[in-house]
Amino acid sequence: MTHDVRPAMAFGWGAIIGTLGGLIGLGGAEFRLPVLIGLFRFAALEAIILNKAMSLVVVASALPFRAGTVSFGAIADHWSIIVNLLAGSLLGAWLGAGWATRMESPSLYRVIALLLVGIAAVLLFGHDTHGSGIPLMSGVVQAIAGITAGLVIGVVASLLGVAGGELLIPTLILLFGADIKLAGSLSLAVSLPTMIVGFTRYSRDDSFAVLGRNRRFVLVMAAGSIAGSFVGGKLLGIVPSTILLPALAAILLVSAARIWRHS
Template sequence: MIAGAVITAFFGAAMAGKLSNEQLERIILVLLVVIGIALIVEGFLPQQIPALLPPALSWRIPAGILFGLAIGLVSSLLGVAGGEVIIPTLVFAFGADIKTAGTASLLVSLPTVLVGALRYASRGAFAEDRTALVNTIAPMGVGSVIGAIIGGMLVGIVPAAVLKVTLGVILNISAFRVFHKVNSSNKKAES
């Protein structure tokens, strides 16, 4: 999965420059709603649902590469780490439990984000306003590290179904915010 994600993260950054903000926002909206609803539904299903893929490595390796290609593309196009796509992929396609999927998501996300960030930087994406970028990244980075430590401590305590439903709700709230922003932008453009 990592190999496929890294390959398309490189090319997705270039593609992102060709899409309008409205097109990217619509893509984000659809992805967030579909994935969010799937996770909420899965949170209410029996604890462990069977994987969509057969257990044979001859199926899982090519599927992992293909899913990785899609994840890398989505991640670099949308400027995200990809966890919102990686976790459901691991849960539904490979039958991983939510906690294992969350941990594995970090391992797939790190090289994907690194390649995407380097590709965006090489295209001059960070050259214009470095101060605003640093003022945003530094506090978010600190918060993310603290959140990851707290999450790591809670992983054995919080039930998997609660994690799935919570992630699904968060994704749908994010989708609502994107939808609200797209509609506001469209109404301003029409005026």
């Protein structure tokens, strides 16, 4: 089944999703996956692969966009944090993608639904975190915690086809004491190689052919997501977090319920 016949619809939904993500400093892939499954009627594994491809495009474009706020030099200065998280997230991405390709469709739908509920909880209780600038731990304990957190984030990112920023940013703030702007850029630096590893693992599955059949759809929806992210970023702060985060969490909960029933 091909969805290339609806480019305007794909761009429009991409823009809406990107705007929602941009409002909270994310790419919006958490909201894209339910749309791919519920509205465009892709099977679970195909939707994850498509979401992963579009997330890669959005994240790759976001890094240079943020260079004016946080320079590449500042990111490089914190290479040890990036390496620490990647030590777990790369393995997690490979494992998560492998599990997704082996799961029966009903089980995969349920896993997606449960993970969306978890992301909603993070939006409500973890995303609006403002760290003290002092890391929770240091030394070997911090390194082990970083690898463990990276492993979990890599698995979740692969299973949902997302960049994982909604989990990485609170981790960077709380575990490593990064400020919010630096955490946003560091999360992108961790997300990009993590997604590439997951994407490489998915390429070994027959479902990967969905990208070839829907090439135009992917490019158009990704372009809409990038445009929406830019708009959402400009609107950042206009809508109070006390209203925005519960509203977005509610969207994810409704989506999770529908995907659970879809299974």
